[in-house]
Amino acid sequence: MSDTETPSEPAPRAGRREWTGLAVLALPTLLVSIDVFVMLLALPSLSNALGASSVQQLWITDIYPFMLAGLLITMGTLGDRIGRRRLLLIGAGAFGLASIASAYAVSPAMLIAARALLGIAGATLAPGTLSLISTMFRDPKQRGAAIGIWGACFSAGAIIGPLVGGTMLDHFWWGSAFLLGVPAMVLLLVLGPVFLPEYRNPDAGRLDLVSVLASLAAILPAIWGLKEIARDGWQAVPIAALLVGIGFGVAFVHRQRRLPNPLLDLSLFGHRAFTAALVSMFLGTMLTGAVMFFVTQTLQLLYNRDPFHAGLWMLPAILANTVSFIVSPKLGQRYRPAYLIGGGLLICTLGMLVITRAQADSGPAVLITGFTLVFLGAGPLVTLGMGLVFGTAPQEKAGAAAALNETSGQLGFALGIAALGSIGAAVYHGSISMPDGLPADAARAAKDSLTGAKDAARDLPGTVADTLLAPAREAFATELHTVVTIAAALLLATAVLVTALLRHMPPTGQPSAEAAAGPAEDRDAVTATG
Structure with a gap:
């Protein structure tokens, strides 16, 4: 129910x-x-x-x-x-x-x-x-x-x-x-x-330890593989770990379908709004999380801000995010969540396009303006999306729903950094061009990453260090622009998807035909719509 x-x-x-x-x-x-x-x-x-x-x-x-x-x-x-x-x-x-x-x-x-x-x-x-x-x-x-x-x-x-x-x-x-x-x-x-x-489900049954082990065997190798891919690129061992995680994930899902009291009740996905909200938050976290990672890297590597001052520069974004989180539920009482979430993602997309105007030789103002728009637009996705997840899950399964929400966020964040980070590294390597006359070890370090260039420049005279850093900084700016442009395009597609999937849901607190139908009829409706 x-x-x-x-x-x-x-x-x-x-x-x-x-x-x-x-x-x-x-x-x-x-x-x-x-x-x-x-x-x-x-x-x-x-x-x-x-x-x-x-x-x-x-x-x-x-x-x-x-x-x-x-x-x-x-x-x-x-x-x-x-x-x-x-x-x-x-x-x-x-x-x-x-x-x-x-x-x-x-x-x-x-x-x-x-x-x-x-x-x-x-x-x-x-x-x-x-x-x-x-x-x-x-x-x-x-x-x-x-x-x-x-x-x-x-x-x-x-x-x-x-x-x-x-x-x-x-x-x-x-x-x-x-x-x-x-x-x-x-x-x-x-x-x-x-x-x-206090609340507990009196009919929950016993905890299936095999399912617990299978879930660990699915998630841990996948998260490790994604992190290693983000750190070192697409190497054989991280890819194998990711495939192992996927294999155990398939086995985990198969076991849950057969258990009378599963660790994860897959019937939760029978509600179209639950699935659409969870998928949209996964995609949103994957893309905005990766952009946040690149923004923090840009502040520290490109604009030479230490973590403390980088945090100060990001305060406008967190203020906008806080306002968005507080205002979105109030707007959700008047307007359909599909249009608020879709509109918020359009604002995020606009913010990403602003970030692409940040240059290596400018200050952080343009970067932070774009990032503030990204955080401003993320509020409806998080608050209204989570509201749909909990509003459509039975009360006795709220813990499982919350766990799914958090797990999708962890996987989305890791996947976004791994995938977009790998693309960014490839763009950096392909766009950097070092002038002649530089020490071979320093040039090799600069071609690997901007971090390597900055480390190598510490041991070089001032003019030589500037000659080494200039192309590395430009290549990093190109990396940032490419990654954020890709994220913007995918986020725009996510906005279209979530608007289409959730357009039937009414404003918060107003009943929908889907909710009134109950889970059995809802599953039939989902099956009928494919």
């Missing part, structure tokens, strides 16, 4: 207790997001302090997102089975303890282990908070506003992280970066039992 309410069955409206509960959920969301991005700033300091090798540094960085992505589906469904609040509080406690262990690690191995535990605990937080929001805010209009606040907190951490992290690392030791989330976890443990409701 759909969670969408009909006029004869008005949804209960949330009161002060629920809105206070949202604040309890939103603050940890913000601080955990900040904590993730701060770690990147702390990496040089902690590597020197612990004597971490280059391989260990990669594992310190990557183990958290690997474990997080691999366990999202399991944790989301586990919350439906044992209780969403219970699992969230267990995860909060584990996250706080793992953060302390990370801060006071005395060896790279200890830090890697602590970061792995952080990823396991983190896998409970996002689906846990989102599924509880679905439980607390049954009224579609209020749920949209709550999702907007949650999304604004999460995205703000990506930009605020370098600012907070830079300040802390200037005044404290490297371990302080891992302690940011601890007070929020304590707050959640104290206030969660008071303000957060």
Whole structure:
């Protein structure tokens, strides 16, 4: 049964207790997001302090997102089975303890282990908070506003992280970066039992351990392969890992179809709005996430801003994103989500086209103007898309729906960086032309990447360094323009697709024929339309 309410069955409206509960959920969301991005700033300091090798540094960085992505589906469904609040509080406690262990690690191995535990605990937080929001805010209009606040907190951490992290690392030791989330976890443990409701599905059945292992075997190799492809290009081992992940993914889906109580209920995809919203958010995250990655790289590599000042330059974008997250649910009460999401993606596309006007010898203003438009247009996709996901999923499956939403985001982000990053690297290599007379090693490093050029230029005299850097900077600008143009074209196609697939959905809170039909009739309608 759909969670969408009909006029004869008005949804209960949330009161002060629920809105206070949202604040309890939103603050940890913000601080955990900040904590993730701060770690990147702390990496040089902690590597020197612990004597971490280059391989260990990669594992310190990557183990958290690997474990997080691999366990999202399991944790989301586990919350439906044992209780969403219970699992969230267990995860909060584990996250706080793992953060302390990370801060006071005395060896790279200890830090890697602590970061792995952080990823396991983190896998409970996002689906846990989102599924509880679905439980607390049954009224579609209020749920949209709550999702907007949650999304604004999460995205703000990506930009605020370098600012907070830079300040802390200037005044404290490297371990302080891992302690940011601890007070929020304590707050959640104290206030969660008071303000957060408990919900679990009494008919969920037992957890299928084979499915848990299959989901890990599908997601972990795929995420690793995509990250390695983004880092080193299309090498044999990462491609093999990606294919292995796809193979286990097929086996996982086949097993879910046969189980009476599957880890992932594939019947959720029987609702056309659920599938369309999830696919559109996957594509949107893949493209806008890749553009965000390139924008941060451009600020630091092309315009020579350190992470702290790069974060300052990105504040207009996060402000626009926050406004968009707050305003989109209100607009969604008057206008159809298809047109708002499609229109927002058109604004994103316009922003990407503005980014293509940024030049190597100009300041960051044009780049940030375009990126601000991208973040402004992303609000309807996130808030209204998530509203459709939770509004069409049965309440007893909200944890699984939240896990799918987060997993698609992780995969989309990794795929976008891998695919567009590979294209960008090829464009860079094909467009750079080094003048004669430069040291062979420096020229070879510059032909590999702008990072290599900047590293090599440090050991060269001023005029020679400028001669080396000039073509590398121009090649990087060409790379940026090409990648963002491709992303804009694909995002425009996504806007057309989502508008077509969701045009039947009414404004928030108004019943649709699809919702009223129920899941059986809805599946028939989906089958009939192909």
